[in-house]
Amino acid sequence: MKIPLFLHLLGVIIWVGGMFFAYMVLRPAVVLLLEPAIRLKLWSSVFSHFFPWVLLSVGFILVSGLYMVMQMGGFAAAGLHIHLMFVLGLLMMLIFLYVFFAAYKKLKYHVVREEWPTAGAVLGRIRLLIGFNLILGVVIITIAVLGGSV
Helix, strand or coil, X not given: CHHHHHHHHHHXXXXXXXXXXXXXXXXXXXXXXXXXXXXXXXXXXXXXXXXXHHHXXXXXXXXXXXXXXXXXXXXXXXXXXXXXXXXXXXHHHHHHHHHHHHHHHHHHHHHHCCXXXXXXXXXHHHHHHHHHHHHHHHHHHHHHXXXXXX
């Protein structure tokens, strides 16, 4: 079970670590240094590089997680912490899929057309959803570390 666990953790590191970097490090620097039009172009480009990695990570996390649960005897044999991680992880995935397939598409559309106020509003929604997903990711990691003591 080492390979599925490795893939699971790799997916979490890429996704949650990337969100942390974007939200807590890149965003404050970009806000200080770049005018809105350049900032929006930058974020559109950053997302175009980051989101494919997140899609891959989501696949790793979902497949490896389900595999590990099945190796334990299925959800009936899993503890509450496994159920919590699964439900919160699915919520994170659904939020990401909305961001990727709906909000990010709108951001790209408005950036290409240089509709800066609308693009800024869309980026604001994406930022909130990524912030919420970052919190969910930290909660899930906490649950994983605490294990059955939750």
